Amino acid sequence: MGEDAGMSSYRARFDAAVTFTNGGGLQVQGFLVDVPSAEVTAREVGELFLGSLGLLMAGEVVLDNLEIVEAPHKGTRGGPADRAVAEGGGARYVELSHVIRDGMVTLPNLPGPELTEHLSREASREIYAEGTEFEIGRISMVANTGTYLDSPNHRYPDGHDLTGFSLDRLVGLPAVVVRLTDSGRLGINANALAAYDVRGKAVLLHTGDDARFGTPQYVEDAHFLTRDGAEFLIGQGAALVGIDAANIDDMTDGTRPAHTLLLGAGLPIVEHLTNLDEVPPTGATFTATPPRIAGLATFPVRAFATIG
Template sequence: MTQYRAHFDARIQFVNGGSLTAEAFRLDLPETLPTAHADAEAVGRLLVRHLGLALVDSVALSNLAIVEEQHRGSRGIDATNPEQRGRLVDLSHAIYEGLVTYPGLPAPTFTPHLTRADSRSRYTPGTEFALDTITMLGNTGTYLDSPFHRYEGGTDLAGLSLDTLVDQSAEVFHLSDATARGIPHTVFLDRDLAGRAVLLHTGWDRHFATPAYATGAPYLSEDGAAYLVEQGVTTVGIDSLNIDDVESGGTRPAHSLLLAAGIHVVEHLTGLEALPATGALFSAVPPRVVDFGTFPVRAYARVL
């Protein structure tokens, strides 16, 4: 089902004095409000409910436009597309020989250990196998960072609980039209995030495996990471080059704060545009490797 949002300027007057103005405001429209009936009065009522305002005297909207656009999670509006419910959404990049995930890091190589032709002498006629070796950095494709990646003595991949990796209630923040690279903590203030996976949809995955992916990438700000730690999230994922700003030097505040708190970091996600703001379960499970901090995952979500 197609989703719509209203774009407008607004001025709200209160019966006990004072006013509130907004420019270029954007608001999800519910399925129960057909676009043909989404006039200034109907959208104004929706705005008041969305903001939780009391003692409103008048609402005046201008420059109203109804735009076909994915919902971002307005309060009280189900952002789940009914046609997507029950579907599994793959959020991982494919790994192939020569893939450059992060510029400057080695690409995976594939080497045959036993070819199909050589295996025929070991088995009965008509039976053959291929055994191959992959030489690959842990930071390849879509991968998960455990605390061991950042901290000596931190929990390694083998020590991660499946309870924190599978079927995590996901809060998706659709930020592909953000005007700044850094994602501030204020983006997260409208939702209850405790015990949830936070997924940052920046749209940067469109550049994956191209030179453009390396520069100007969105990232989670230090104050944003600190807020997510305070809220007690389980995982933070992003569809960008790195959870940190790698162009600011050697500091990695988001990695440091999140992994110190035992919060998993998943980088190089893709396909987050297919998920609703709320109403999906996120899974990203690495192999159970001892004394290893980072490994590719098959990340996916089930839309509820």
């Protein structure tokens, strides 16, 4: 369970006017910051507002139309997510992969996996000693099933396959969760990412589309990373990019710019994540490891977040 699981989290929405001690001022409308509880005071909200923007030489802060709303934290600087990281605690784990089941639908144009028996328990009794039995299963599926990782060979014939990623590229990466469930737009561009420190991080794009996974609506009005969003993540040194949507790219654009740029830069891509609402905006680590299969470019992963 993550920061927001099992307990409510809150954000403050307000208008504000700030005057600076060296002259000038700033006004904002409908600003939002993470707050520790529904009982937060206006003074505390003002302090969180100044801290979130890193405003220096601020004088008086006047808030109007203050409203506390129940919503997942987005990781505003100096807010509850930063404090939780500092306080630490025992490790907790959040499953971020969909369960693979016989016949499941990942994408409408791909066949579902077929799970069968290679050796049944009954048949094994003829092989082993009395009272000893085993079952050996068999699975047939396309590599793009469930929650999976893309290697550069998925896009480029001379790119490395699944065996080309060392474990330090996929295990225990510091994670930043970008909350986009209320963004009002499908394309995730550089402006939506600019406030986040992504260098060396697994950047996990939380769109909420996973709620429609396995239905025809999953691919309709799906969120995606734009070309300039991919360029921003590469330029800022992101280590991995994941998304809880049907594709990292706009599925109506056959050029697939996000795949092209990210895989061209050697960044792993993890698609069809789930449960990102249970992961705090910062402070968790992310792991997603496929088997070491030579010659395959994509394969399902056990993806999870470690908190604390």
